[in-house]
Amino acid sequence: MKKNYRKAMERLDLFLADTEGQSKEAVADELKAQGTDVTAFLGDVNALVRKGYQGSLKEIAANEREAVVRSRKTRFAGLAGTKEQMLLLVARLQRGDFGINLRERAVARCRNQDPATLSEEDLRSWLEDIDASEASGVQNE
């Protein structure tokens, strides 16, 4: 088989550029001998790590908050695409299929209003309100 000299040289270079088998102190000494200000360099590295960590932490928290908001908004989204589906969903809510809290809220909401007379948009907003009211109710409990 024909030798791949380029690949072979790359691997040799990776070996020569590596520091495995050397202690951290030995590596630092090597750099100091070459004139590197190791203390300053490490100060910069630690500042970058701190900044990167804090930024990532904020990003994770923001994403988690967004996911919670999204899940609240979309809890019924898959179950109620059309007005007929939404009316069926209201009936299921009133029956208690989604728990007693939601049933009570749905019944209270329907006391003075017939859901069938609502527009599709109002009905969707109505369902979202019921959903959100339970989420805030759970948080307050």
Add this chain to the structure above:
Amino acid sequence: MSEEELERLRSLDWNDLGLRLLVFAKYWAKNHYFWTEGRPLAEGKSPDEIAREAISAFWGSVRKWNPKYDVLTQLKGAVRSILWNLHQKKSSKLTAPQPPEFFDLYVGEVPDAATEAASQDYCRAMFEALYKDDAVRNSDELMLIVMAYEEGAETIADVAEKTGIEAARIYALRRQLKDIKQRVLGTLDTKDGNEKEL
């Protein structure tokens, strides 16, 4: 990425990682971009800055980090990438003896046939020059290590198996071989009539 994974990353020994990365950056800059101590790379940058940029880029995209890959390996990849990109956009007064694609195929760029052939020739000449170096010629161990890489060794375990030399001894000989490679690089470059002007 979860908060626990992030915490685990933060708790790594970044002093250790940073120092090892800087050694790597210096070596790569010297051997692939003909950088010398005390002189700047393209755009006036130094290997220290390249290493810091790699760490910054790593943390900037940390959420995409795949925990199954070693952090230092990824940082080294970033250093290579930054150096290559820097070389790509370097100003006309900066010249390098060989185009970066001689070595840097890792970036996914496939060179044309002529470049690939020239790259193979250059690397073969480098191996030949290493064998001719007095220090290598007079050391069975160094000769065996160079041969092991020429024969396709990829890891220290491969080298140990091919040469019969223990890993600890291979690491000890690395320092010597590193200096030899640097010397040979200069010789080969001069022979080719290339200017090292960085």
